[in-house]
Amino acid sequence: MPGDLLRFVSGPTAYSSWWLWLAMVLLLLVIGWYAAVFVATLPNARIRALPALGDLHARLTRRRFAGSIRHITDRRRRGELSDAQAYDEMSHTVRSFLHQTTGVRAQYLHVDEIAAGTLAAAAPLIAALRDARFDTAADADPDRLGAQAEELIRSWT
Structure with missing residues (x-):
């Protein structure tokens, strides 16, 4: 044994x-x-600084936020959102996108502050969304503003 x-x-x-x-x-x-x-789990600023992952992260971020704008526009067309709610969600999405891609806390800035800073290219769209949201007499087209928001997001560098 x-x-x-x-x-x-x-x-x-x-x-x-x-x-x-x-x-x-x-x-x-x-x-x-x-x-x-x-x-x-890295902060966005660190990911943007990485050579290979920075470009991939930027493309994925643009794609995700553009899809969010398209989803908001579709929900408004189906009647799930009023025009004012759609403008509000689009503005929030654009501002969140700007924060994710640049690090500037655009959610907390007034339009004038956005226009005076590095996010000046987005100021006209954000102003138009604000005017459409709060001015019922404004002649705004939600589909056109949604398309402009998507274009801004897709072309942002």
Whole structure:
């Protein structure tokens, strides 16, 4: 009996080589997972500074926010939102996009402050959305303003 135990512990074992490959693949998956979580939780400013990920992050951000504007426009067409609600959500989306892409806290700035700063290109659209939201006499077209918001987001550099 003791000899059998000794032979079992120290004897040659034949493992298939696919166990080694499986262990390496699992190890690479774990490393990849941790790297993805690390990058996904970085602040936007740090991601923008990374050479390869900065461009990818910018494209994905533009795509996500343009889709949000399109979704708002579609909801207004279906009657789920009033025009005023649509203008309000579009303005919030554009300001959030500007904050995500530039780091400037556009959600808290007045239109005049936006026009005087680095976000000046967005000021006319934000002013038009504000006027359409609060001035019932304004002749505003929600579809046109939605298209302008999408264009601003897609063309932002």
